[in-house]
Structure formats: structure tokens, C-alpha cells
Amino acid sequence: MIYFEDLKENMEMPLGKYSVTKEEILEFATKYDPQPFHLSEESAKKSMFGGLIASGWHTASIAMRLYVDAVLNKSASLGSPGVDELRWKRPVRPGDVLTGKFTIIETKPFRKGIGMVKGRAELRNQDDKIVMTFIGNGMFGTRPAKE
Amino acid sequence: MIYFEDLKENMEMPLGKYSVTKEEILEFATKYDPQPFHLSEESAKKSMFGGLIASGWHTASIAMRLYVDAVLNKSASLGSPGVDELRWKRPVRPGDVLTGKFTIIETKPFRKGIGMVKGRAELRNQDDKIVMTFIGNGMFGTRPAKE
Numbered sequence: 001m002i003y004f005e006d007l008k009e010n011m012e013m014p015l016g017k018y019s020v021t022k023e024e025i026l027e028f029a030t031k032y033d034p035q036p037f038h039l040s041e042e043s044a045k046k047s048m049f050g051g052l053i054a055s056g057w058h059t060a061s062i063a064m065r066l067y068v069d070a071v072l073n074k075s076a077s078l079g080s081p082g083v084d085e086l087r088w089k090r091p092v093r094p095g096d097v098l099t100g101k102f103t104i105i106e107t108k109p110f111r112k113g114i115g116m117v118k119g120r121a122e123l124r125n126q127d128d129k130i131v132m133t134f135i136g137n138g139m140f141g142t143r144p145a146k147e
Numbered sequence: 148m149i150y151f152e153d154l155k156e157n158m159e160m161p162l163g164k165y166s167v168t169k170e171e172i173l174e175f176a177t178k179y180d181p182q183p184f185h186l187s188e189e190s191a192k193k194s195m196f197g198g199l200i201a202s203g204w205h206t207a208s209i210a211m212r213l214y215v216d217a218v219l220n221k222s223a224s225l226g227s228p229g230v231d232e233l234r235w236k237r238p239v240r241p242g243d244v245l246t247g248k249f250t251i252i253e254t255k256p257f258r259k260g261i262g263m264v265k266g267r268a269e270l271r272n273q274d275d276k277i278v279m280t281f282i283g284n285g286m287f288g289t290r291p292a293k294e
């Protein structure tokens with residue numbers, strides 16, 4: 001179990017890989033971001049993107065899934081007040097394999113029993129190009145005295 | 148069709164409503180944010196949230212859907228480089244009805260034929276309490292000369 005005290009500035013956490021399928025891009029876009037370049041290969045070809053791309057919110061959600069599996073669900077995570085500087089740097093396309101990394105920027109006590117951790121999430125594609133970054137803020141419980 | 152020139156600073160755009168179901172909260176969380184307080188009523192009751200809440204990324208995706216339906220798909224939208232100051236201010240729970248608003252903060256020419264629009268997205272719940280805000284940056288095509 002990862003507690004606040006275990007999270008140190010400059011710590012780099014690998015988040016594993018995620019394969020993005022065309023089916024999943026279309027499913028997410030249909031529900032949450034039905035713009036032509038996320039929904040239809042044909043419309044996307046005529047767009048500035050030259051082909052189907054994933055919704056930026058889909059890409060961010062994929063980063064979250066990797067972060068939950070690799071870190072949060074093994075930790076005393078208590079949720080998040082928000083995210084800063086979410087940047088979509090390159091299109092994510094069907095067949096891309098994304099690799100995540102989370103680097104801790106700052107840790108500080110927040111309230112009794114809770115610490116705040118600021119870190120940079122990053123996703124790279126199979127060509128090692130960064131496709132997305134954000135700065136996340138997360139609350140973590142401190143280690144119980146009796147453990 | 149909404150072009151860059153039609154988007155003015157301080158313009159307020161209502162984004163309509165979205166009803167959040169327990170089923171949808173669980174479906175999104177299962178795929179993208181499988182933390183106990185997003186996935187299970189029972190675990191959520193024991194958490195600091197006191198009951199099941201939607202993933203913050205789900206809430207942001209709902210805001211996007213409202214923005215696409217009300218604005219982007221009626222506009223010359225050309226995608227977005229990113230979002231700032233995404234804030235999850237209150238939990239979103241099953242049965243909540245969210246209402247969106249987008250307020251333009253700044254508009255400026257970007258490249259030939261493209262303008263950049265910065266605006267504040269906001270979601271309120273049925274009690275008129277703000278649950279989420281973010282600052283979005285969007286690119287829009289300018290009005291074609293011949294139209």
C-alpha cells in the first residue's frame with residue numbers, strides 16, 4: 001500500500017501500455033465527443049488531421065486508466081481537486097500503442113492525515129513521441145500510526 | 148455555421164442539460180477510472196465521498212458532449228491544443244442533472260484562416276451548485292471570403 005510518505009519529489013512511475021483501437025475511438029466519440037474527425041474515417045480524411053483521431057478527453061481518460069492501475073489502486077488515494085495544463089500535442093490514431101509515465105513534481109502536507117501530490121502525466125506513442133501531458137493534483141492518506 | 152468572427156469576448160453560450168445515471172457512471176469507471184468510489188456503491192459508502200460518484204474525467208467528457216452538441220458541431224471547429232485549470236468542485240452522483248455553460252474569455256487571430264478562442268466551461272447540478280469548471284482553448288476557421 002502506497003501512502004503519502006512513500007511519494008517523493010522527482011520519483012518517476014512507469015504506467016504501462018494501452019493499445020488504442022478504432023472501435024474504442026468511435027465508441028468514446030459517439031458518447032462524448034461526436035465531432036466528424038473523431039467519428040468517421042471519411043470525414044476525418046478531409047479534415048486537417050488527415051484521418052481518424054481519438055478525442056482528447058479519450059486520451060486523457062486512457063492516461064487515467066493507466067495511472068489507476070499502476071498507482072492509485074495500490075495507494076491510499078483520496079481523489080483529486082483538479083488538473084492543470086492538459087495538452088494534446090499529437091493526434092492519437094487507431095492502432096497506436098501508448099505508454100504512460102507519471103513524475104512527481106511536488107509533495108506537501110494538506111490537512112491532518114492527508115497530503116497533496118502534484119505530478120506530470122505523460123503519454124507517448126509507439127514512435128516515442130509525446131501525445132499528451134497534464135499536471136495532476138492528488139490527495140493521498142498518510143501512513144496510519146499503527147501499521 | 149459559426150465562424151471565428153462570430154465568437155465574441157464575454158459571449159455566454161448555454162449548453163443544455165445531461166442526466167447522469169448510475170449505469171453510465173459505472174460503465175465509464177470500469178473502462179477508464181476503476182477506483183472503488185467510482186465503481187461500487189458499497190465501497191463508496193465507506194469512502195470520504197459517502198456514496199458513488201462519477202469519475203472527474205467522465206464529468207469533463209459530459210461537458211464536452213454538451214459543448215459539441217450546442218456549439219462545436221455547428222461551427223468551423225478545428226480542434227484544441229489543450230485545457231487549463233480543470234477543477235472538480237463537487238461530486239457528481241447518480242441521478243444528477245447537469246447544466247452546462249460556456250463563456251468566451253478571449254478571442255485572437257492565430258494563423259491565416261484560423262482564430263483561437265479561450266473560454267470557461269462550467270457544469271452546475273440540479274441545486275445550481277458548480278460541480279466542474281475548465282478553461283478551454285479552441286481553434287476555429289474564419290469565415291470564407293465568398294460566403
